[in-house]
Amino acid sequence: MPLERHCSGNPVINRHGKLTMGTRSDNRFMQVRSGRPVQRDRWVQTLTILILLSCALGVSGCGKKGPPVAPQEKPIPAVNDLNGHRQADRVVLSWHLPAGLNHRTVPLEGFRVYRSKQPLDMERCQGCPLIFERVAFIPFDGTQTNGPGTAPIQYAETIEKGHRYIYKVVGLRSKAAESGSSNLVEIVY
Numbered sequence: 001m002p003l004e005r006h007c008s009g010n011p012v013i014n015r016h017g018k019l020t021m022g023t024r025s026d027n028r029f030m031q032v033r034s035g036r037p038v039q040r041d042r043w044v045q046t047l048t049i050l051i052l053l054s055c056a057l058g059v060s061g062c063g064k065k066g067p068p069v070a071p072q073e074k075p076i077p078a079v080n081d082l083n084g085h086r087q088a089d090r091v092v093l094s095w096h097l098p099a100g101l102n103h104r105t106v107p108l109e110g111f112r113v114y115r116s117k118q119p120l121d122m123e124r125c126q127g128c129p130l131i132f133e134r135v136a137f138i139p140f141d142g143t144q145t146n147g148p149g150t151a152p153i154q155y156a157e158t159i160e161k162g163h164r165y166i167y168k169v170v171g172l173r174s175k176a177a178e179s180g181s182s183n184l185v186e187i188v189y
Helices: 040-060
Strands: 011-013 019-021 030-033 036-039 083-087 090-095 110-119 133-139 153-158 163-172 185-188
Touching: 083 185, 090 163, 133 153
Parallel strands: none
Antiparallel strands: 011 019, 019 030, 030 036, 083 090, 090 153, 110 133, 110 163, 163 185
16 A cells, blocks of 8 residues: 655654654654544544543532532411400310412421410500410321311310410421411400
């Protein structure tokens, strides 16, 4: 097979025993394979550029760096139909599941009932925050549903005469994740 000249210089056998064209001082050695020249430096340069680009993309990431953030959970809707009435020396609270809330959409554990208790002879402070204490936990077993004609969730307790009671209900997903407060219900006895 006749050897063609692809670059300046004479045919040279390199240290690996391959037939190349050019001189040893020439950076553009060409390897002859099946009659077609292949530039060794070009594929080395291309490979180097690809490696550098992949390293640069790996280091740069896809946005602002910061501490890891936990996935956001769907917020628990607040109860908005809390009702209460007094039966002799007992108060009975009732409410329905908030719209769009069921055991499939939000893993609800239950409801916490909070109460604020003030003596009637104590003057009410306008603008002062109410102090609530947790009085009950009503577990959610997944059988309660929301919608027209469904039975409400209920809580009842005995109350003392001569006090003003204010109640609210909060949905609970885990020991720390609560919904917003429900509407307030006031009972005077």
